[in-house]
Amino acid sequence: MIAAMSAAPTPYRRVLLKLSGEAFSAAGAVGVDAAELRYIAQEVKAGRETGAALAVVVGGGNIVRGADLAREGIIHQATADYMGMLGTVINGLALKEALERIDQPARCMTAIDIPAVAEPFIRGRALRHLELGRVVILAAGTGNPFFTTDTCAALRATELGMDVVLKATKVDGVYSADPNADPAATRYDTISLAEAAEKRLAVMDQTALTMCRERGLPVVVFDFRQPGAVARAVAGEPVGTHLTID
Numbered sequence: 001m002i003a004a005m006s007a008a009p010t011p012y013r014r015v016l017l018k019l020s021g022e023a024f025s026a027a028g029a030v031g032v033d034a035a036e037l038r039y040i041a042q043e044v045k046a047g048r049e050t051g052a053a054l055a056v057v058v059g060g061g062n063i064v065r066g067a068d069l070a071r072e073g074i075i076h077q078a079t080a081d082y083m084g085m086l087g088t089v090i091n092g093l094a095l096k097e098a099l100e101r102i103d104q105p106a107r108c109m110t111a112i113d114i115p116a117v118a119e120p121f122i123r124g125r126a127l128r129h130l131e132l133g134r135v136v137i138l139a140a141g142t143g144n145p146f147f148t149t150d151t152c153a154a155l156r157a158t159e160l161g162m163d164v165v166l167k168a169t170k171v172d173g174v175y176s177a178d179p180n181a182d183p184a185a186t187r188y189d190t191i192s193l194a195e196a197a198e199k200r201l202a203v204m205d206q207t208a209l210t211m212c213r214e215r216g217l218p219v220v221v222f223d224f225r226q227p228g229a230v231a232r233a234v235a236g237e238p239v240g241t242h243l244t245i246d
Contacts, residue, residue, distance in 0.1 A: 017055070063090050089108075106135040107137065109138055126160060157215075
């Protein structure tokens with residue numbers, strides 16, 4: 001019997017975490033790496049243990065990158081995007097199993113019906129899982145081609161009444177330029193969603209940024225490779241870059 005979630009001692013009642021597919025693989029590799037998967041599961045569980053309800057949108061770039069396939073001109077972008085969605089399902093199922101192995105109840109819900117392996121995404125059912133303290137893993141993006149998993153994160157956060165979107169990345173925040181290419185790039189501690197969109201900073205795609213802005217959803221971009229970063233971000237501590245509502 002799973003007890004209902006206790007009141008959250010954090011500034012956020014409900015949190016959506018966006019994880020890239022790259023988080024699931026070792027550097028330069030493809031597929032799901034066991035050590036990386038264990039690390040992700042521990043970080044997600046620690047975030048849930050702060051008391052906030054937690055949903056996770058997963059990418060699939062470690063399995064297949066639909067956009068890259070489409071650019072090659074062999075596969076139509078719609079088909080390539082669906083292939084990418086299936087990659088996110090693989091990651092979602094892996095994360096669900098890893099979480100349950102460490103006694104964190106979880107459910108994987110997909111935007112494409114695959115009843116043999118996962119639940120379909122139904123808003124009311126997802127909310128019930130969150131109320132019962134389960135981590136809800138959201139796979140298959142929006143279920144539509146031509147939309148990124150960043151846009152899925154903004155959409156699901158809106159649907160589920162999330163208080164914030166946490167975007168886990170390989171860098172420690174949002175920079176004025178690519179810090180790997182430009183040594184003069186500076187990191188923002190805070191910046192508005194409007195300014196980030198206007199400057200076209202590498203945060204999320206423009207559709208996702210616009211949706212977050214219109215719906216009043218703040219975004220936190222942080223380095224997922226720092227142990228304990230998820231729990232600190234959920235707790236509202238100053239990690240990464242905070243993208244504020246206008």
